Amino acid sequence: MKTCTKCGQTKEDGLFSFKKSGLPVLRVACKKCSNTPRTEERKIKAARYRKTQRELYPERERRRYLKIYGTTPEWYDAQLEKQGGGCGICHKKTDETGTNFAVDHDHLCCPKVPVCGECNRGLLCRSCNVGIGNLDDSADLLRDAANYIDKYTPRAVCLTTGYSVELTRKLFRQHGTPKCPCCDLSMTEVPTKTKEAK
Numbered sequence: 001m002k003t004c005t006k007c008g009q010t011k012e013d014g015l016f017s018f019k020k021s022g023l024p025v026l027r028v029a030c031k032k033c034s035n036t037p038r039t040e041e042r043k044i045k046a047a048r049y050r051k052t053q054r055e056l057y058p059e060r061e062r063r064r065y066l067k068i069y070g071t072t073p074e075w076y077d078a079q080l081e082k083q084g085g086g087c088g089i090c091h092k093k094t095d096e097t098g099t100n101f102a103v104d105h106d107h108l109c110c111p112k113v114p115v116c117g118e119c120n121r122g123l124l125c126r127s128c129n130v131g132i133g134n135l136d137d138s139a140d141l142l143r144d145a146a147n148y149i150d151k152y153t154p155r156a157v158c159l160t161t162g163y164s165v166e167l168t169r170k171l172f173r174q175h176g177t178p179k180c181p182c183c184d185l186s187m188t189e190v191p192t193k194t195k196e197a198k
Helices: 031-056 058-068 073-082 126-134 139-152 169-175 193-197
Strands: 016-018 026-030 102-105 120-124 155-157 164-166 188-190
Touching (some): 016 031, 058 073, 120 126
Antiparallel strands (some): 016 026, 102 120, 155 188
16 A cells, blocks of 8 residues: 555555656556646647747648648649639638638548648638538538528619629628619618518
C-alpha cells in the first residue's frame, strides 16, 4: 500500500506507475492523478503551440492546408483571381469573411481528406461551403432550397420600369426602402404567397 502525494488516498501498489529510471521504484502520485492533469495540460499546450505556429509561420500553414487538398498556393491565387477575389457563390471578399476561403472539392471523387487535387472545384467562404455540404452537394436540393426561399421572400418592384429586387434583411439594414436604379423612385413591396393567403 502507498499514499498518493496528490490526492492523499492510500491505494494498492498496482495503482502506481514505475519510474522510468529502470529501477523498480513506484512514482509518488497514483496513475489517475499523474495522467488526468497532464492530458489536459498537453491538450492546452498543443493548442497554444498550433496557434503560435499559425501566427509565426502563416505561409507554412497555408502550404500545409493546401497540400491536404492536393494543390498549391499558385493554384489558390489563380483561382481566387478567376473568381474576382471573392467566394465562388456569394462573392464576399476575404476581408469581409475574416478568414481564408475553403477549397471546395467533389466529395464523390474523394469523400475524405487528403484529396487527389483533380476534383477541386473552387474557393468558397465558410458559410457557403458548409451550406452546400449540408445539402449533400446536390444541385437538385439547392434548386429546391432556392425555390422555397423565393416563394416566401418578399420582392420590391418599381411600378414605372418593372425592375424588381429581393427584400432581404441585409438590404434593409444597408439601404432601408430600396429605390429603383433606373428612375430613383421608391419601390413598392410585392406581397408573398403567405401574405396573400392571409
